[in-house]
Amino acid sequence: MKLVIATRNAHKLEEIKAIFNFKSLEVLSAFDFPDIPDVIEDGGTLEVNAEKKAVEIALATGCWALADDSGLEVNSLDGAPGVYSARYAGEECSYAANNEKLLRELAETTDRSARFRTVIALSDPKGNVRTLEGICPGMIINKLRGTNGFGYDPLFVPNGHSETFAELSNEVKNSISHRARALQKAQVEWAELLSRL
Template sequence: MDIEMAALLVVGSRNLKKRQEIVEILGDLGLEIRDLSGWPDVPEVIEDGATFEENARKKASELARHLHQWVLGEDSGLVVPALNGRPGVYSARYAGKQGDDAANNARLLAELAPLPDDRRAAYYVCAAALASPHGEIKTIAEGRCHGTIIKEARGQGGFGYDPLFLIPEYQRTFGELSARVKHALSHRARALAKLRGTLRQLLSGDHEAVAI
């Protein structure tokens, strides 16, 4: 049995905007949520998985063992069926450089330019894995959010492909929606919602009830 979960959860990322979203979604649980910026010497985890889940599991397990902390490993990205699933697991580095949102968006728009409007459907995927300080994966969850890729960026909110990702029922992009609305709809919010019960059990010390 693992030791009782401390009130610290490390997000396996240096993306400050991603951490902030997770804080806003899980903040009511009473957890202290940090990202990897507090551990500058921690080695990078090579995201070489073929799926979002494989990458999430790998990040959570490797970082938890290195830090001896509870770690939330998360991998997310955009899937466009008309592009055979691209950008997929390469979403953050689609144009070559990790985290270059402008270049990634430009490449996506260029590849979609020849396609008619009815082939611009897309969905975001988030896989989230929770690992104990020993590196054991306690649970994993996936969330999806469906939308459409518009032809020009709209809105200043969010990050990644958010200014291009239109939610049909709102006729607004993730870049235009308020954080409150986005957190009710997003792939990340839906994945983390499935982990809330597990996090509560671990915080209470009820490790026997937790299973994948």
């Protein structure tokens, strides 16, 4: 059976495929369906966006669809950038612009604790959806370090580590990240369901 990963973000797709054991499923992505429109992520929460992406892609393709929405939640910024993580510095911003804004916002604070949070959603072809969450706590450093990963990875040091996500190997990051924790949970909690696809 086919499972569509509801993303056109190549970095995210690569991470999901590296983490999740799809066993006998034929894994596709939104790249394989160029005629379907991008899903507009206008929800006020990660949960709403993940569900919307999974359901819209499932209905458009007639396949089961897996989607996620992730955000960086900084305690001293009341959980910002959160659901706006990808566009923190504006609608058409770059990773660099988002990182620069985050560093400016934290310039005067000593509390740099944060967490990455992912919500993943799985929808059947009729739009019935379920969700799970993964969290990775850590802290924001004051200078970019590392060249792996993407987004806020060069600024985020996960608890129990001294290296940023961008300095860690893919193997280590893909075993401890928020996305990894959500997908690991999904492989357990959705194992029976996925085995029937």
